[in-house]
Amino acid sequence: MLSISLLHQLQHYHNLRKKIVLVTGVFDIFHQEHLHFLQNAKDLGDVLVVGVESDARVRQMKGKGRPIQDQQWRLRTIQELVFVDTVFILPETFSKPEDHDLLIKDIRPTFLAVSSHTAHQEEKQRILRKYGGEVRVVLEQNPVVSTTLLERDLVRDS
Secondary structure, rough: OHHHHHHHHHHHHHOOOOOOEEEEOOOOOOOHHHHHHHHHHHHHOOOOEEOOOOHHHHHHOOOOOOOOOOOHHHHHHHHHOOOOOOEEEEEOOOOHHHHHHHHHHHHOOOEEEEEEOOOOOHHHHHHHHHHHOOEEEEOOOOOOOOOHHHHHHHHHHH
């Protein structure tokens, strides 16, 4: 699932006893809530690792016409943030609990940072505990800012 170089990098962080914070998301039309979310996640630990959803998964989750920005653009946008340590594209098959379990087993984060509206938090908490980590809510959902609303505004204004 993860590249050999990423696995080596993660092992290095573990050997240094760094607190690893994992975040996953789409990050389409990057906006201020994405930035706040990632900054708050970084505040939990020493190393921020971000998994960006693949284009195929975004289409599966969000429907036709999404993502607006392709996975390489979204990856580069996150990489440009100076406080982000590592970014990678999540696998296209990443919808089952066993997929999530394998990712957590490979990364072994201290924390999985989520927002208040993240789905399946109890299941994620169960998986994290299995590997010695925990889920932490780092951002309350802001109902007036989202990629879906921004996209709707762009379409309306064009």
